[in-house]
Each structure stands twice: as C-alpha cells, then as structure tokens.
Amino acid sequence: MAELDALRMQLADIDRGIMELVGKRNAIAKIIGERKAAAHEEVVVPSVETVVVKRYVDAGATAGVSAAAATRIARAVIDESVEVQGQIPRHAEPKKICVVGGNGAMGRWLSAFFAGRGHAVSVAVLDPANAKYPVMTVAEACNTAEVIVVSTPVTTATAVLAEIFASKTSALVFDILSVKSPVAEILGNMAGAGMNVCSVHPMFGPSAPSVAGRNVVVADCGCPPAVEEAAVLFSGGTILRMPLEEHDPAAAYVLGLSHAVNLAFSEALVRSGFSAEMLNAVSSTTFRKQVAVSREVSGENAALYYAIQRENPYNDAAVGHLADAVSELRTLGKEEFCERMAAGAAWYQA
Numbered sequence: 001m002a003e004l005d006a007l008r009m010q011l012a013d014i015d016r017g018i019m020e021l022v023g024k025r026n027a028i029a030k031i032i033g034e035r036k037a038a039a040h041e042e043v044v045v046p047s048v049e050t051v052v053v054k055r056y057v058d059a060g061a062t063a064g065v066s067a068a069a070a071t072r073i074a075r076a077v078i079d080e081s082v083e084v085q086g087q088i089p090r091h092a093e094p095k096k097i098c099v100v101g102g103n104g105a106m107g108r109w110l111s112a113f114f115a116g117r118g119h120a121v122s123v124a125v126l127d128p129a130n131a132k133y134p135v136m137t138v139a140e141a142c143n144t145a146e147v148i149v150v151s152t153p154v155t156t157a158t159a160v161l162a163e164i165f166a167s168k169t170s171a172l173v174f175d176i177l178s179v180k181s182p183v184a185e186i187l188g189n190m191a192g193a194g195m196n197v198c199s200v201h202p203m204f205g206p207s208a209p210s211v212a213g214r215n216v217v218v219a220d221c222g223c224p225p226a227v228e229e230a231a232v233l234f235s236g237g238t239i240l241r242m243p244l245e246e247h248d249p250a251a252a253y254v255l256g257l258s259h260a261v262n263l264a265f266s267e268a269l270v271r272s273g274f275s276a277e278m279l280n281a282v283s284s285t286t287f288r289k290q291v292a293v294s295r296e297v298s299g300e301n302a303a304l305y306y307a308i309q310r311e312n313p314y315n316d317a318a319v320g321h322l323a324d325a326v327s328e329l330r331t332l333g334k335e336e337f338c339e340r341m342a343a344g345a346a347w348y349q350a
C-alpha cells in the first residue's frame with residue numbers, strides 16, 4: 001500500500017507539472033491571440049494545428065506515448081488555446097446594434113457577444129420585463145440602429161423582415177435562421193431594393209463560450225458589401241461566405257441529417273425496452289460515443305429542431321438517403337455490405 005501511495009504521489013507531481021506547462025502554453029497562446037485580434041484574423045489556423053498534432057505524435061513516439069493519446073492531448077491543448085484566444089475582446093468600431101428576439105437563447109448570446117465587443121446593444125422583444133438590454137420596437141430600430149439582427153423563430157422572421165423592408169432602413173440587416181428557404185425571397189427583394197442586407201448562420205448553439213474556432217456562415221442574398229460588414233462583426237470565428245441558395249442544401253446534411261440520425265438512435269433506444277443503466281453497463285466504444293452525441297441532441301431546443309427538420313425543403317432528400325440506407329442495411333448481401341462500408345471509408349478520406 002505504502003508503495004502504491006508513493007507512486008501515486010509521483011504521478012501527482014507529474015500531473016501538477018503538466019498543468020503548469022499547459023498554463024505556460026496558454027499564456028503564450030494568449031499573446032498570439034492578442035495579435036490576431038488586433039489584425040482581425042481568425043483564431044483557428046488549421047495548417048498550424050496539423051503541424052502541432054504531428055509534433056505531439058512524433059514526440060510521443062520518442063517518449064513512449066501512443067499516437068492516439070498524443071493526438072488527444074494535442075487536441076486538448078489546442079482547444080484550450082482556442083478558448084483562451086476566444087475570450088480576448090475584439091475591438092471593432094462600436095455600432096448601435098438591435099437584436100430582434102433578444103430574449104431568446106441565441107438572442108441573449110448575440111446581445112452579450114456584441115456588448116462584450118463594445119457595441120451599444122438594444123433588443124426588440126415581446127416581453128420587455130425580461131430584457132437584459134434597453135428595449136426598443138422594430139420601428140425604432142429601423143430609425144436608429146446601425147445593425148438589426150433578426151434572431152426570432154422562423155415562424156415570425158418573415159413578418160419581422162417585412163416590417164424592416166417597409167421601413168427602407170439604411171442599417172445592416174441580417175437574420176440568423178438555421179433554415180433560409182422561408183426568408184430567401186424577402187431577403188432577395190430587400191437586396192434588390194438596395195438595402196444593406198445579408199443572412200448569417202452561426203453554426204453553434206447558445207452554450208458556445210466564444211466565436212473562436214466556430215463556423216459562421218455569412219450568406220450573400222444580393223448585397224456583397226453587407227456580407228463583409230457582417231463578417232467583421234463575427235471576427236475571430238471561422239467565416240464561411242456563400243451564396244444564400246447554397247445554405248439549405250448543405251444545412252440539410254450538417255443539421256437535418258445529423259439531427260435525424262441522433263433522434264432516431266434515441267427513439268430506437270426508447271423502443272428497445274432496455275434501461276439506459278443496463279445498456280451503459282455493457283456499452284461498446286461506438287455505443288458510448290454515439291450515446292454522448294445523441295444524449296446531447298435529445299436535450300436541445302425541440303421547437304428549433306422541428307423547424308430544422310420541417311422547414312428546409314432539402315431535408316427530405318437527405319433524411320430519405322438515411323431511411324433508404326438503414327432499410328437496405330437489413331437485407332444487403334455480404335459482398336455489397338462490404339463494398340458500401342468501403343465506399344463510406346473512401347468518402348471520409350477524400
């Protein structure tokens with residue numbers, strides 16, 4: 001026992017040393033982050049990350065650490081420096097920004113995010129008593145705000161955009177909907193009428209600690225300068241510029257399909273009659289990973305997830321591929337099964 005205790009104390013010393021080193025690494029990452037913030041550069045640099053991961057794997061090989069563990073450790077320290085860099089305030093030219101729907105989960109996230117960057121944030125909300133920022137109406141925002149963010153559910157976004165359209169405001173206007181088809185026409189009409197409008201989709205939820213390392217789609221609906229103006233507001237994130245019509249076909253896979261897989265997985269578990277406790281006790285590696293994702297998905301905003309399944313017209317095809325693939329899996333011969341598995345592996349490699 002005494003021997004084990006002594007060995008554990010040695011490990012404790014090493015663990016503290018590792019944390020000290022990670023802290024030193026964070027401090028350097030912070031300085032790099034400050035330089036990036038000043039230059040409005042993205043936090044994540046994938047080419048550098050590849051070099052860093054390789055460095056860990058190579059050093060691990062010399063030190064007797066498996067490549068898998070070295071990769072996980074590399075990812076953990078890189079993710080940590082991305083979060084550190086994400087907390088660094090980015091000083092943009094301060095703007096008067098009104099978040100319509102500022103009491104919703106993403107509305108609150110955006111309000112805090114913009115306020116944290118020194119912008120003057122106001123909100124247009126149905127329940128002013130619960131607002132955390134000064135409240136104004138959409139009409140007032142059209143007269144006074146420099147940026148109007150439509151962060152309402154898809155069901156009300158068109159009416160809000162119509163009111164903004166009618167005002168002919170000169171403000172930068174964008175929505176943050178997960179599905180763009182229902183608003184594509186009005187956004188195009190607004191741009192056609194010379195308004196400063198684009199469409200943004202932060203590819204993360206309201207629990208994100210910062211925009212660093214997270215994808216933000218900034219879609220062009222006919223006014224390219226609006227895309228650049230909106231991109232600056234999200235500087236530090238990984239900005240993906242695309243034409244608006246390309247958003248929903250891709251979102252059908254990165255949102256619709258991946259949600260459907262996880263919802264169906266949870267549904268199958270509910271139908272199984274087994275308890276979570278029982279299956280977790282016998283879990284395999286794949287089951288454990290899948291449960292972690294599906295469990296998180298099952299706790300998300302159901303109304304939003306319903307809209308993502310139903311409002312994107314491209315979803316049917318994406319989820320249709322899933323339904324076909326699952327039903328065919330049950331009858332495929334061995335050879336075809338192996339071919340399809342190989343085709344899947346090749347798709348990821350490409």
Ligand SMILES: O=C(O)C(=O)C[C@]1(C(=O)O)C=C[C@@H](O)C=C1
Pocket residue numbers: 029032033043044045046048049052077078079081082085
């Ligand atoms: O080299 C940088 O630019 C860093 O910010 C450091 C670092 C790292 O932790 O190694 C972090 C984030 C980048 O994506 C790449 C590398």
